[in-house]
Amino acid sequence: xxxxxxxxxxxxxxxxxxxxxxxxxxxxxxxxxxxxxxxxxxxxxxxxxxxxxxxxxxxxxxxxxxxxxxxxxxxxxxxxxxxxxxxxxxxxxxxxxxxxxxxxxxxxxxxxxxxxxxxxxxxxxxxxxxxxxxxxxxxxxxxxxxxxxxxxxxxxxxxxxxxxxxxxxxxxxxxxxxxxxxxxxxxxxxxxxxxxxxxxxxxxxxxxxxxxxxxxxxxxxxxxxxxxxxxxxxxxxxxxxxxxxxxxxxxxxxxxxxxxxxxxxxxxxxxxxxxxxxxxxxxxxxxxxxxxxxxxxx
Amino acid sequence: xxxxxxxxxxxxxxxxxxxxxxxxxxxxxxxxxxxxxxxxxxxxxxxxxxxxxxxxxxxxxxxxxxxxxxxxxxxxxxxxxxxxxxxxxxxxxxxxxxxxxxxxxxxxxxxxxxxxxxxxxxxxxxxxxxxxxxxxxxxxxxxxxxxxxxxxxxxxxxxxxxxxxxxxxxxxxxxxxxxxxxxxxxxxxxxxxxxxxxxxxxxxxxxxxxxxxxxxxxxxxxxxxxxxxxxxxxxxxxxxxxxxxxxxxxxxxxxxxxxxxxxxxxxxxxxxxxxxxxxxxxxxxxxxxxxxxxxxxxxxxxxxxxxxxxxxxxxxxxxxxxxxxxxxxxxxxxxxxxxxxxxxxxxxxxxxxxxxxxxxxxxxxxxxxxxxxxxxxxxxxxxxxxxxxxxxxxxxxxxxxxxxxxx
Numbered sequence: 001x002x003x004x005x006x007x008x009x010x011x012x013x014x015x016x017x018x019x020x021x022x023x024x025x026x027x028x029x030x031x032x033x034x035x036x037x038x039x040x041x042x043x044x045x046x047x048x049x050x051x052x053x054x055x056x057x058x059x060x061x062x063x064x065x066x067x068x069x070x071x072x073x074x075x076x077x078x079x080x081x082x083x084x085x086x087x088x089x090x091x092x093x094x095x096x097x098x099x100x101x102x103x104x105x106x107x108x109x110x111x112x113x114x115x116x117x118x119x120x121x122x123x124x125x126x127x128x129x130x131x132x133x134x135x136x137x138x139x140x141x142x143x144x145x146x147x148x149x150x151x152x153x154x155x156x157x158x159x160x161x162x163x164x165x166x167x168x169x170x171x172x173x174x175x176x177x178x179x180x181x182x183x184x185x186x187x188x189x190x191x192x193x194x195x196x197x198x199x200x201x202x203x204x205x206x207x208x209x210x211x212x213x214x215x216x217x218x219x220x221x222x223x224x225x226x227x228x229x230x231x232x233x234x235x236x237x238x239x240x241x242x243x244x245x246x247x248x249x250x251x252x253x254x255x256x257x258x259x260x261x262x263x264x265x266x267x268x269x270x271x272x273x274x275x276x277x278x279x280x281x282x283x284x285x286x287x288x289x290x291x292x293x294x295x296x297x298x
Numbered sequence: 299x300x301x302x303x304x305x306x307x308x309x310x311x312x313x314x315x316x317x318x319x320x321x322x323x324x325x326x327x328x329x330x331x332x333x334x335x336x337x338x339x340x341x342x343x344x345x346x347x348x349x350x351x352x353x354x355x356x357x358x359x360x361x362x363x364x365x366x367x368x369x370x371x372x373x374x375x376x377x378x379x380x381x382x383x384x385x386x387x388x389x390x391x392x393x394x395x396x397x398x399x400x401x402x403x404x405x406x407x408x409x410x411x412x413x414x415x416x417x418x419x420x421x422x423x424x425x426x427x428x429x430x431x432x433x434x435x436x437x438x439x440x441x442x443x444x445x446x447x448x449x450x451x452x453x454x455x456x457x458x459x460x461x462x463x464x465x466x467x468x469x470x471x472x473x474x475x476x477x478x479x480x481x482x483x484x485x486x487x488x489x490x491x492x493x494x495x496x497x498x499x500x501x502x503x504x505x506x507x508x509x510x511x512x513x514x515x516x517x518x519x520x521x522x523x524x525x526x527x528x529x530x531x532x533x534x535x536x537x538x539x540x541x542x543x544x545x546x547x548x549x550x551x552x553x554x555x556x557x558x559x560x561x562x563x564x565x566x567x568x569x570x571x572x573x574x575x576x577x578x579x580x581x582x583x584x585x586x587x588x589x590x591x592x593x594x595x596x597x598x599x600x601x602x603x604x605x606x607x608x609x610x611x612x613x614x615x616x617x618x619x620x621x622x623x624x625x626x627x628x629x630x631x632x633x634x635x636x637x638x639x640x641x642x643x644x645x646x647x648x649x650x651x652x653x654x655x656x657x658x659x660x661x662x663x664x665x666x667x668x669x670x671x672x673x674x675x676x677x678x679x680x681x682x683x684x685x686x687x688x689x690x691x692x693x694x695x696x697x698x699x700x701x702x703x704x705x
Contacts, residue, residue, distance in 0.1 A: 048509050050687055066512065074509035080502035085312075093308050097301055097510035141506065151509075 001025055002047065002149055002180055007055035009039075009046055016042050017204045020055070024180045024197070026148070029171070031195035031212070032184040033285075035293050039204040040184045041077055044151055047182075048074060059149060070099040073147035077154050077184075079134055081141075083127035087118070090126055091141050098145035105144065112140040117166055132163050139167060143174060150174055152183035156190055168194060188286035198285065200292055207292045216282040221259040223287070227251045227277035228269055238265050251277055301511045305519025310526040313494065322486065323531050327538055334549075350414060351378040351390035356400070358428065359393055362421045368414050382406070391418065398433045400426050468565030469651045470624075473574045475566065477620055477644055480578045483528060484613045487582070488589035488606050491524050495593030495686075496602035504686045513683025517590070524586055573660045574647035580667045581616075581643025585609055587671065591678045594685040595697050612640045620644035627652040637663050639670040 007020040017039050024030040034040050046053045049064050059068050081090050088109065095105045109122065116136040120129055129137065135158065143150070152171070156164045171194060175181055185191050191198060191212070198215060200208035208215055225247075226235070232244045235252055240261025245253050256262065262280045269275060283291070313319050351372045352363045363369040370387070372378040378390035382405070389406025400422050404410050410418075431441060498504060507516055543563075546556040556563075588609045596605040619641055623632045627649045636646040636655065646663045649655035655663075681698075688697055 045687070049512075050505070050508055050683060069510050072509055074506060076502060076505035078502050080504070080506055082312075082498075082501055082503055093304070094506055094510070096304055097507060138506070 001060060002182070003056075003058045003061075004043075004047065005056040005058075007043070007046060007053055007057065009042055009051065009053040015204065017046070017053070020201070020204075020206055022199045022206065022209060024149075024182050026180045027175060027178050028196040029175050029181040029183065029194050031191035031198045032182055032201065033186075033188065033191055033198060033289055034184075034201035038201050038293075040201060041153060043201065044074075044153055044182075044184075047151065048072070068149075070145065071148040073098075073142040073145065073150045075138060075142040075152045075155050077157075079131065079138060081126045081134055081138055084125060086123050086125055087113075087120065087129075087137050088122040090137065091144065094141040095144050098147075100145050108144055109140070112144055115170060116140060117163075132159055135159060136163070136167075139170065143170065146177070146179075148179055150179050150181045150183075152181070154184055154186070156185060156187065164190070188284065188289055192285045200289065202293055208288070212285065215288065216285065219283045219288060221262060221280045221282055222256045223281045223283055224254040224256060224262060224265065225251050225277060225279040225281065226254065226269060226275070228275065230269075238268060240265070302515050302519040302522065305507075305511075305516050306522035306526060309494070309520050309523025310530075313490065313523070313527050314530060319490075319527070323534055326535075334552075349387050350404075350410070350418070351381050351387040352393065353378045353390055354393035356393060356395045356425075358425055359400075362425060368417055393422070395429070398429055400429070468562055468568070469572070471562070471566045472568075472570050472572065473647050473651050476570060476574045476578050476647070477617065480581060480643065481613060481617045483531075483582055484585045485610065487524065487528055488585055488592075488609050488613065489603065490527070491586050491589040492593035492596070492602040492606035492609075493599065494524075495520065495590055496596040496605070497599040499594065499596070499686050500599045504683075508683055508687070513686065514679040517679050517682045521583075521587060521590060524590070525583065528582065528586075572647070573650045573657075573664070576664055577643040577647050577667070580664065580671060581640075584639060584643075584667065584671045584674070585613060587674060587678060588612075591682075591685075594682055597688070597697065616641045616644040620648055624648060627654045637666055639667050642667050 002022075002024040004020055004022045007017055008015065009017040020039075020043060022030070032040050032043065042051070045051045047057055047064075057064060059071070085093075091109055092102065092105055096102065100108075113122070116139060118129075118133050118136045118140070120133060126134060126137065135155075139155065142152070150171075155167055155171070159167065168190070171181060171183070183194075195212050197210065198208060198212050199206055227250060228235075230252075232246060232252065235241060235244045235254060238254070238261075240256045240258055241254050242257050243255040247253055254265070256265075259280070266275070266278055269278070350369050352359070352369050353372050353375050354360065360371050363371050372381065372390065375390075375392060378387070378392075381387045382390055388408065389404055389410060391402050391404045393400060393402045395401070402418070402422060431444070436444070504513075504516075547553050547560075549556070589606050592605040592609055593602055596602045616635075619631075619635055623629065623635070623645060626632060632645055632649060632654075635641040635644075636649050636659075642663045646655060646660055650657075650660050685697060
């Protein structure tokens with residue numbers, strides 16, 4: 001388990017993290033979301049002791065110590081491998097720093113290559129690999145020693161949907177094996193799909209923290225998806241509707257000022273007749289993110 | 299394996315297997331081998347062109363030209379002419395005796411080489427001397443009187459401790475050799491170190507590495523690996539030197555010269571085991587540590603050379619200070635610089651060799667250098683991770699300031 005309490009971090013006179021508190025549990029995935037420059041990477045760097053800070057960070061109940069290094073797997077935001085090294089040399093070096101023996105690395109590496117579907121052989125130089133394959137090799141170096149705490153800084157950036165799914169399945173395997181996982185991503189669908197818990201950080205302050213479903217439910221069932229033979233203007237006249245938009249699949253999305261208007265709208269639209277689609281949901285994580293982070297988010 | 303040693307091993311492996319390192323280490327051997335071969339063939343070909351045939355009926359002359367590298371006796375004029383025609387010789391000299399006087403006529407298409415001409419005249423004069431003595435019909439006493447030669451004795455007065463530098467002493471030559479080697483190693487490895495670290499920083503692999511070990515420990519491993527590279531190069535050169543030392547007496551062209559110089563060379567080699575070596579080793583480590591720091595200051599690999607320039611300037615200043623101060627080891631500048639880290643490696647050994655500094659003074663300077671090195675290591679180790687993890691380009695000075703703030 002990872003616990004961060006009252007974490008503050010400044011660079012010179014500029015404070016970038018303010019009283020950050022969060023907990024990540026074994027066997028669960030915590031998603032860290034926030035705008036660019038909101039402090040996510042600095043938070044990771046603080047957890048990894050790359051930078052000094054005030055506050056308390058504990059791993060399995062104790063402050064970070066040298067023994068913890070071998071229990072951590074970290075995938076940085078930017079790709080960071082030596083281009084002139086071969087896959088084998090690169091993973092050998094990074095995994096040996098995690099305490100693995102050369103024999104154990106050699107035994108595990110081919111299996112990891114298969115699991116992540118790396119296109120290439122162990123003697124291929126890193127620079128000869130595609131960006132996606134380089135990222136997978138980096139993921140292997142992050143996970144091959146079976147860490148108990150996994151920190152992934154935007155692990156899916158630059159990957160095609162097929163490779164994203166491969167990476168997701170590997171991350172889920174680690175979760176099922178009991179690892180504590182934290183990852184950051186700008187794609188809220190990934191966060192929603194993978195994460196048990198979410199922490200949203202905005203300008204260095206935590207603005208959301210808790211299980212994904214609980215957070216969504218806190219915002220109420222204020223999103224209504226309907227497929228009816230009416231115009232957007234007609235739907236905008238319904239009680240409690242603040243906004244109407246039509247989705248690509250023809251459905252309308254109605255934003256309600258309060259979830260309680262759902263029943264009245266259902267009765268008005270159906271009038272005892274068949275209604276093809278009527279789905280009342282809480283806001284998506286992406287919507288919550290936009291609400292909290294502001295419209296400036298890309 | 300200990301993580302520090304893993305990093306040292308990786309640093310060493312990556313550099314030593316590179317073509318640039320191989321070229322750097324083997325380059326001088328190839329250069330020397332080419333120089334030797336060119337010299338050998340040049341001397342071989344030049345000895346061919348200076349080969350002279352000798353034709354004479356004077357019996358006393360024939361032994362003088364026997365077994366000579368430059369001359370060969372021919373039984374008759376016809377044979378000598380044929381040899382010249384066949385290009386076996388460059389010319390021939392016909393020597394006659396006419397009423398007690400030797401007369402030599404050289405025949406060739408080109409002028410006789412000055413060196414060979416001098417040898418020929420020397421031989422002729424020696425034989426003419428013998429002929430003159432025989433013709434003078436001197437008594438034994440008169441002959442003995444003519445054999446008397448002047449006597450020359452050389453007596454060197456021991457120099458005072460604070461006297462001028464004996465620039466040809468073996469200790470001085472050892473010091474001179476060491477500071478040149480030190481200077482070359484510093485200039486080479488400060489560049490190599492800074493480039494290596496800046497390149498590594500450019501790949502941002504450091505975040506993965508620092509998630510596996512403390513940055514301070516990584517820095518230690520890096521320095522140990524680079525020192526390993528230096529030791530490898532020095533050992534290869536030392537082995538090359540030993541091989542040359544053993545083979546040189548048998549090598550054509552340089553064997554005789556080497557035998558003559560061997561006593562001095564032995565003394566120079568013995569002179570390496572002195573304070574000069576202690577200061578050279580400590581100085582080299584100091585410069586490498588500073589170069590590592592400069593490499594970490596660079597934001598991009600291409601900035602490494604610029605970043606390491608201050609260290610290179612210090613090395614150049616130290617080297618030339620030693621050169622300029624070699625004739626004034628008692629000057630105030632010498633005394634001060636011999637205690638200042640970066641320069642003491644060059645200047646203090648000079649003072650010790652000249653008897654201008656005692657062992658105690660040398661030891662104090664070495665301790666100052668060691669303490670400075672330790673303090674610098676502690677400072678750089680503490681900010682190294684912050685420097686390495688800064689990848690935005692704010693300039694060298696701002697990077698340094700930011701790293702200090704992030705401590």
